[in-house]
Amino acid sequence: MTYALSTVGRFLGLLLLWWIVAGGDAAFWYYGLFSAALATALSLRLIPPVRPGVGRRAGRRGRPWEIPGLTVWFLWSALSGGVDVARRAFAPAMPISPHVARVPIGIRHPGGRRLALWMVNLMPGSLVVDEGDGWADLHVLSAELDIEASWRELNRRIARIVGD
Structure with a gap:
């Protein structure tokens, strides 16, 4: 579930970033979808989401x-x-x-x-x-x-x- 939420969150955030950079113009929306999907896939490969209990000590939260x-x-x-x-x-x-x-x-x-x-x-x-x-x-x-x-x-x- 964490992986799916992280993927959707990253994709939506990158899509929003593309929309802002495009000045809100939806004329080339397919470029935005493709770019956000590619950037999401790359980000998941380079910085995978942390699964519960992996990469953290028990009871420790980030600051x-x-x-x-x-x-x-x-x-x-x-x-x-x-x-x-x-x-x-x-x-x-x-x-x-x-x-x-x-x-x-x-x-x-x-x-x-x-x-x-x-x-x-x-x-x-x-x-x-x-x-x-x-x-x-x-x-x-x-x-x-x-x-x-x-x-x-x-x-x-x-x-x-x-x-x-």
């Missing part, structure tokens, strides 16, 4: 009110990371020594796990190069950067939001 805190933390991390990358690019004294760090993925929720991997790719100077069941290999610009601490904080924040 969506912590999303603004994650957003602020992420924007600050991205800004400071961007400044660091720029300094390294323009100052020869700043070391650039590419390094790959294997970090544990502590999030069991599939959507939360995927979000963490996507977000770390958006942070300047880091990139996911490989992943497994409980780990990810992150490429960073320098071994001196404390990517593990940033990764743990990102995992902690997302896990609290998704209730993991």
Whole structure:
């Protein structure tokens, strides 16, 4: 039942988004139906709905009110990371020594796990190069950067939001 409700909800939400983008013009409604159906199928494949009891600890609920805190933390991390990358690019004294760090993925929720991997790719100077069941290999610009601490904080924040 949860899967069906999630599918219908996503489809209707995407259809509404298409209608808004189309300016309320229903002249090409079949494009909207096709686009919403395709986007729904893709979203279900990439971020499947969580079935009851899977991906959550018993009795734990997500904390969506912590999303603004994650957003602020992420924007600050991205800004400071961007400044660091720029300094390294323009100052020869700043070391650039590419390094790959294997970090544990502590999030069991599939959507939360995927979000963490996507977000770390958006942070300047880091990139996911490989992943497994409980780990990810992150490429960073320098071994001196404390990517593990940033990764743990990102995992902690997302896990609290998704209730993991």
